Amino acid sequence: MNKSVGPGRTARRGAQVKLSDVAKKVGVSPITISRALRNPGIVSEDLREVILRMVDEMGYMPNLAARALAGRHNGVVGVITPALHQSGFTDLMVGIEDRFRDTEFTVQYSNTLRHTEGEAGLLKSFLTQKPAGVIIAGAESYCDLLPLIESAACPIAHIADLSQEPQRLVVGLDHYSAGTGPTRFLLSRGYRRIAFMGRGADVRSRRRIQGYEAVMREAGCFDPDLIIGGDAASRTGLGRDLFARLLQRVPDVDAVFAQSDEMALGVLIECKERGIRVPEDLGICGFNDLEFSAFTEPSLTTVHIPRYEIGYRVADMLMRAVREEPPDEDKADLGFTIIPRGSTR
Known part of the structure; x- marks a missing residue:
């Protein structure tokens, strides 16, 4: 039995819409659509608006699994954090996302809620999806993480206390x-x-x-x-x-x-x-x-x-590694500043 569609609405079956369908509607090649979705800056503003409008109207959903099979990675950067719910993490997120905005990468978050035993499981879960890279933002212990990091097929960057194990792709400060x-x-x-x-x-x-x-x-x-x-x-x-x-x-x-x-x-x-x-x-x-x-x-x-700067810097560090570009530095200490105000003499 056919289901009716309400007035003023069109049926959208995004799961069945192919990249070639969108390309045909826009009048360009499928590769142009693919490149425009991964890196919007490579096409003109007018064409970009047409592509995005048609993607929205047709309900096209990029198949990340297919992208991963076709290339080195699926374009996703995984971020593992212990405290996504805390206000102090917001600026880190903004810094990370500002660096990846208008690039071919998208960001996914996973929250351990400070359960140390879940850190390795979340990293394994991300790695099975063939991500572009992973940011571990505040791991409690690297005991179970280091073997996974050493065998990972993608770069892994870290926001960490500088006394912790990672020596490469690290941004943080000395909490001592x-x-x-x-x-x-x-x-x-x-x-x-x-x-x-x-x-x-x-x-x-x-x-x-x-x-x-x-x-x-x-x-x-x-x-x-x-x-x-x-x-x-x-x-x-x-x-x-x-x-x-x-x-x-x-x-x-x-x-x-x-x-x-x-x-x-x-x-x-x-x-x-x-x-x-x-x-x-x-x-x-x-x-x-x-x-x-x-x-x-x-x-x-x-x-x-400097939470925003930490987030931005670690995202930039990871992106350079994914693109196989030489890093500005492998380990960055962004430090801290005491702000004297009225609550102390």
């Missing part, structure tokens, strides 16, 4: 230094009972704890009770809860180095509730330099990580 730097900054502002707020859930935060502890020991100020962490659905709520617990444990705490701006905001809110003056009675330093941190009252001192 991202722990020592802010701690030294707080000490330089006259704070001594400096708490570290964060549970060390991943290799990056654990490296920052190590950096914090080294500086506090060097200054003769280390106290294990000043390190506090936990879990909660809301990071701002977690900051409030951890600070309340911290005050019970260490009443003379005079500064907090929080591992996210959201937690630092929670500390600031709790201080206002309790009448604790910031920055006179308590200094607060966040991490990530999220947009709101400049607009709180007082504004939040924080650690700026």
Whole structure:
């Protein structure tokens, strides 16, 4: 029985539309359509608009599996991340996608949700699809990943702490230094009972704890009770809860180095509730330099990580490797910057 199509609509059966069908409608060769879809910049703007309109009207869907069989790869770059849901990852994504925009590559994301055991499985899944390349953005462990990386038929790039195993196609920073730097900054502002707020859930935060502890020991100020962490659905709520617990444990705490701006905001809110003056009675330093941190009252001192630049650089590094172009560099340390604001003296 034929199904009727509503008024003003045309039947679209994209799965049955072939590249040659689109080419025939547009009046060009199939190879022109293929090249235009992979790299829109190679055809004129007028022709590009005609091709895209016809693709949309006819419901044509490129067959990535067929593309992979016909060539070296399917044109997809896989991105494996532990925290796609967190606000700090947004700028990384924008950087990655800005670099691949108007190229022959498309981007697919897969989220481990910080489950280390899933990292190798996701990489295997991507590699079976014959991708152009893969970006591993923040792996917890390379123990199971390295054999897959070494045998992969495509380039694999990394956003990583620079102490981790990959030595090629790596962009990141030294998170140990991202722990020592802010701690030294707080000490330089006259704070001594400096708490570290964060549970060390991943290799990056654990490296920052190590950096914090080294500086506090060097200054003769280390106290294990000043390190506090936990879990909660809301990071701002977690900051409030951890600070309340911290005050019970260490009443003379005079500064907090929080591992996210959201937690630092929670500390600031709790201080206002309790009448604790910031920055006179308590200094607060966040991490990530999220947009709101400049607009709180007082504004939040924080650690700026160049997330957009990291994303853009790792995508460029990978694209050069896929195209077999010489790299500008194999390993890039983009560092961090301390942004002093009103929440510290």
